[in-house]
Amino acid sequence: MTAIEIKEFGGPDNLVPATRPVPEPQNDEVLIKVEAAGVNRPDVLQRMGGYAPPPGASDIPGLEVAGTVVKAGSGVQKFKVGDRVCALVAGGGYAEYCVAPWAQCLSVPDGYDMIKAAAVPETYFTVWTNVFDRGGLQGGETFLVHGGASGIGTTAIQLARATGARVFTTASTDEKCRQIEELGAERAINYKSEDFVAVTQELTEGRGVDLILDMVGGDYIQRNISAAAVEGRIVYIAFLGGPKVEVNFAPIMLKRLKLTGSTLRPQSIQAKADIANSLEEKVWPLLNAGTVSPIIDSVFPLEKANEAHKRIDDSAHIGKIMLEVS
Known part of the structure; x- marks a missing residue:
């Protein structure tokens, strides 16, 4: 698969496309064919060497994705192959495939395309x-x-x-x-x-x-x-x-x-699952009804992740900066 690597710590141009093996989901994980991923400040800090991934997480940046489940571990209780999901992840989002704990996944809100869905989890x-x-x-x-x-x-x-x-x-x-x-x-x-x-x-x-x-x-x-x-x-x-x-x-x-x-990324899967459950109960009805909605500033191809980071670095944006995975 194509993924974005940090070749060395520093500016946006240190984000470069590379070829990586497709990850294999563990028992409680799903493998998502990524169609969109969000760009967030923690990604910038990681690029600059100031925010290392937690133990066991992918070194590929990216903390939120949306796409289709293409494989599910034996312990997955909720989602199946073919389901459209958005997910909070501890890393690995800037790639064509990404694994996520099933408990940190949520169904794509009604009427959302994958760009809009991927703009939801982290924020x-x-x-x-x-x-x-x-x-x-x-x-x-x-x-x-x-x-x-x-x-x-x-x-x-x-x-x-x-x-x-x-x-x-x-x-x-x-x-x-x-x-x-x-x-x-x-x-x-x-x-x-x-x-x-x-x-x-x-x-x-x-x-x-x-x-x-x-x-x-x-x-x-x-x-x-x-x-x-x-x-x-x-x-x-x-x-x-x-x-x-x-x-x-x-x-x-x-x-x-x-x-x-608080910081979100280092928290346990159970802690994030508890937040996901609250979102599903309290916030998903608002998203489905259009009462609240993610604001999209701009969309870049995955291979242009460096340009997306230049956009977030200049602080001129309003809302979310997104990556589209073809």
Whole structure:
């Protein structure tokens, strides 16, 4: 099969097509003939040498795929050959074939092509477990998500709105802010010209934000604490601005804040299966009804994975960047 290898750590042009053996599914796995795969920030970190695959995972990048099951292990309980699925994987997605634990697979939503289906797993698994499981977002609460134009951001905005929350977000340009507000954010804040702490305090009449989802870190860590409401929660899923800062913890005590975070890729198959079950019950009806939907920025052929990474590196995209496997 054709797969994309990282010939050495560094820039996008280190992603090169190569020939690999078709993987063999284990007892609890299915083999998927991949038709589309998503491009995500963890793939970029892996390409640069900063995010090694967990033990036993493929060194091929790619954390989400959609396609058709062509082989199933003897322990697979739900899917069979011929089923159309999308799947969260720990690696191996940038390839013509990929294995996935059956418990991390979900049926393709109604009316979805494979590009759209492959845009679902990584962001929806991440948003659900962090915003709703860990963050406990409820209808009527206020929610701030940083990076609102990203795949995570566009997903979080829609799911939070569907829950009945007031949604605020940050983005880097006025045009991104306009499009994000069209997607459902009550207020998109251009962080280059506005202070999100001041804006959210004004929007909440000085109360602050109930839940913040952050992938920036750096100086946002202290500013998130300032923006949070009493009994607020802050959830971290990445640190694009750096994980190490000096923080004044006194407001955490005074506001009784909860700070938490997670990474998805290293979690156990059972933990990911639990998230998949929640998605099937709570989110798949919304996808099937068109209430929420992945936002596709651009699509590249598998062999042009380097060009897809250039697109994600320049941060001009809105929504998901995808690979199509012919």
